[in-house]
Amino acid sequence: MTPARVEPPLAFLAELTHRCPLQCPYCSNPLELVGGRAELSTAEWITVFEDAARLGVMQVHLSGGEPTARRDLVGLVRAAEQAGLYTNLITSGVLLDRRKIDDLAAAGLRHIQLSIQDADPAEADRIAAYPQAHLKKLAVAREIRSAGLALTLNVVVHRRNLPRLDGIIDIAVDLGAERLEVAHAQYHGWALINRAALMPSQDQVQSAVATIAAAARRLHGRMQIDHVVPDYHARRPKACMGGWGRRFFVIAPDGAMLPCHAATSIPGMSFPNVRTTALKAAWDDSAAFTAFRGTAWMAEPCRSCEFRDVDFGGCRCQALTLAGHAAATDPVCDRSPLHDKLQALVEREVASGTSSLQLRRPKPSSRASDRSREYGLVTLID
Amino acid sequence: MSIEGSSKPRLADSATLRWDKVRDKWVLQSPERLFFPDDVAVSVISLCDGQRTLQSITDELAREFDAPATAIYDDTVELLKGLAAEGVIVHDAGPR
Numbered sequence: 001m002t003p004a005r006v007e008p009p010l011a012f013l014a015e016l017t018h019r020c021p022l023q024c025p026y027c028s029n030p031l032e033l034v035g036g037r038a039e040l041s042t043a044e045w046i047t048v049f050e051d052a053a054r055l056g057v058m059q060v061h062l063s064g065g066e067p068t069a070r071r072d073l074v075g076l077v078r079a080a081e082q083a084g085l086y087t088n089l090i091t092s093g094v095l096l097d098r099r100k101i102d103d104l105a106a107a108g109l110r111h112i113q114l115s116i117q118d119a120d121p122a123e124a125d126r127i128a129a130y131p132q133a134h135l136k137k138l139a140v141a142r143e144i145r146s147a148g149l150a151l152t153l154n155v156v157v158h159r160r161n162l163p164r165l166d167g168i169i170d171i172a173v174d175l176g177a178e179r180l181e182v183a184h185a186q187y188h189g190w191a192l193i194n195r196a197a198l199m200p201s202q203d204q205v206q207s208a209v210a211t212i213a214a215a216a217r218r219l220h221g222r223m224q225i226d227h228v229v230p231d232y233h234a235r236r237p238k239a240c241m242g243g244w245g246r247r248f249f250v251i252a253p254d255g256a257m258l259p260c261h262a263a264t265s266i267p268g269m270s271f272p273n274v275r276t277t278a279l280k281a282a283w284d285d286s287a288a289f290t291a292f293r294g295t296a297w298m299a300e301p302c303r304s305c306e307f308r309d310v311d312f313g314g315c316r317c318q319a320l321t322l323a324g325h326a327a328a329t330d331p332v333c334d335r336s337p338l339h340d341k342l343q344a345l346v347e348r349e350v351a352s353g354t355s356s357l358q359l360r361r362p363k364p365s366s367r368a369s370d371r372s373r374e375y376g377l378v379t380l381i382d
Numbered sequence: 383m384s385i386e387g388s389s390k391p392r393l394a395d396s397a398t399l400r401w402d403k404v405r406d407k408w409v410l411q412s413p414e415r416l417f418f419p420d421d422v423a424v425s426v427i428s429l430c431d432g433q434r435t436l437q438s439i440t441d442e443l444a445r446e447f448d449a450p451a452t453a454i455y456d457d458t459v460e461l462l463k464g465l466a467a468e469g470v471i472v473h474d475a476g477p478r
């Protein structure tokens with residue numbers, strides 16, 4: 001076993017708020033959203049940026065919810081830049097206009113990642129549950145480019161919008177995006193309760209891989225396309241967050257410091273809060289960050305596996321959801337005893353053909369949260 | 383689009399090269415990308431300003447390092463190809 005050597009983190013996700021005017025049914029925020037009154041203040045965020053830079057962090061991804069819902073966003077960007085962090089804003093764009101974009105650029109913002117929902121405007125607006133969201137986003141994307149800011153277009157893909165992947169790529173080229181990020185829905189939080197309606201088929205995933213490879217060749221040197229094969233359709237898991245407590249962390253709106261944005265789903269785990277714990281102590285020594293750092297915590301088959309320092313056993317939150325406990329081998333791995341059941345589950349959910357989606361709301365319906373145990377392999381199938 | 387002598391490579395708008403005080407290293411970064419280029423790579427990247435052609439960049443490097451221009455050319459193409467594949471270097475009219 002390699003001892004858990006603590007290197008300084010590279011980047012972090014600052015969830016400035018959970019508030020958002022959109023209601024995407026695959027939102028990665030937890031079902032229990034943090035209310036506006038519990039959010040860190042401007043001064044508290046600035047302290048976080050300064051401490052993070054001192055700790056060795058190089059990038060901050062300003063996210064949410066919708067980060068532009070924070071009135072102090074421009075000041076926060078300026079403070080993060082002054083602390084020496086590279087700033088990236090992750091936004092839906094619907095609250096932005098040219099004046100705000102110019103202010104953000106003047107404050108030192110380096111890059112904006114803007115999400116769209118689909119290539120088809122009507123379906124995009126349906127998923128976002130926001131009238132005219134799509135047209136508004138395209139207009140904002142053009143303003144971002146004309147203000148001279150770098151743009152990544154992000155789209156979460158799933159069974160419903162994958163047939164229009166070509167159209168999505170065309171939009172990214174047309175907008176002058178430097179990068180297109182094709183992200184498959186990650187089944188935590190809201191996406192988990194909507195999994196059956198979002199799950200793509202193996203054929204869809206393979207055709208996405210081919211479409212993107214062809215586009216990447218055509219656009220080499222002009223537009224970068226990042227595409228990661230979705231977990232459930234793979235044979236080996238990804239190193240979630242580059243390994244637990246190894247590269248990244250997340251600060252939730254209320255100051256909770258998390259090893260990954262879904263970590264609050266793990267029962268019995270308590271998280272350090274930047275209001276009471278210094279960032280360095282939280283990163284180096286807290287129970288949450290040391291729990292799955294390195295490889296010493298692993299059981300078989302990971303413990304003796306040659307890939308244990310490559311993927312670190314996959315995603316802990318996914319292991320919890322699917323296998324029933326967070327220290328299990330991620331069932332995405334074909335060495336997990338649950339892997340075959342996962343493949344069967346994918347097929348069953350695709351075959352269900354369901355299109356009923358629960359949109360993100362301030363509170364999930366009690367039915368949704370009560371049933372969240374049923375989305376695993378152990379409880380669902382055994 | 384492949385990179386050639388007349389290409390004018392430049393850093394992507396999202397990419398920055400800076401000295402990292404905590405690690406005592408150069409870092410080239412854009413969202414989702416972090417590289418720690420060595421001194422030679424830093425010299426190459428610093429010359430990629432969108433004005434100079436690949437040919438003039440490698441001529442300058444050959445003078446600076448007093449090395450044969452062909453070897454420098456090949457190494458530079460290799461490096462820039464890799465960085466272009468990662469999206470941190472762009473080398474045509476691009477999506478401006």
Ligand code: SF4
Pocket residue numbers: 020021022023024026027028029064065066092360
């Ligand atoms: S995924 Fe959609 S609902 Fe969730 S924060 Fe982003 S834009 Fe808002």
Ligand code: SF4
Pocket residue numbers: 236237301302303305306307308309311312313314329330333334335336
């Ligand atoms: S057994 Fe564990 S360490 Fe090995 S490939 Fe699978 S998840 Fe990774």
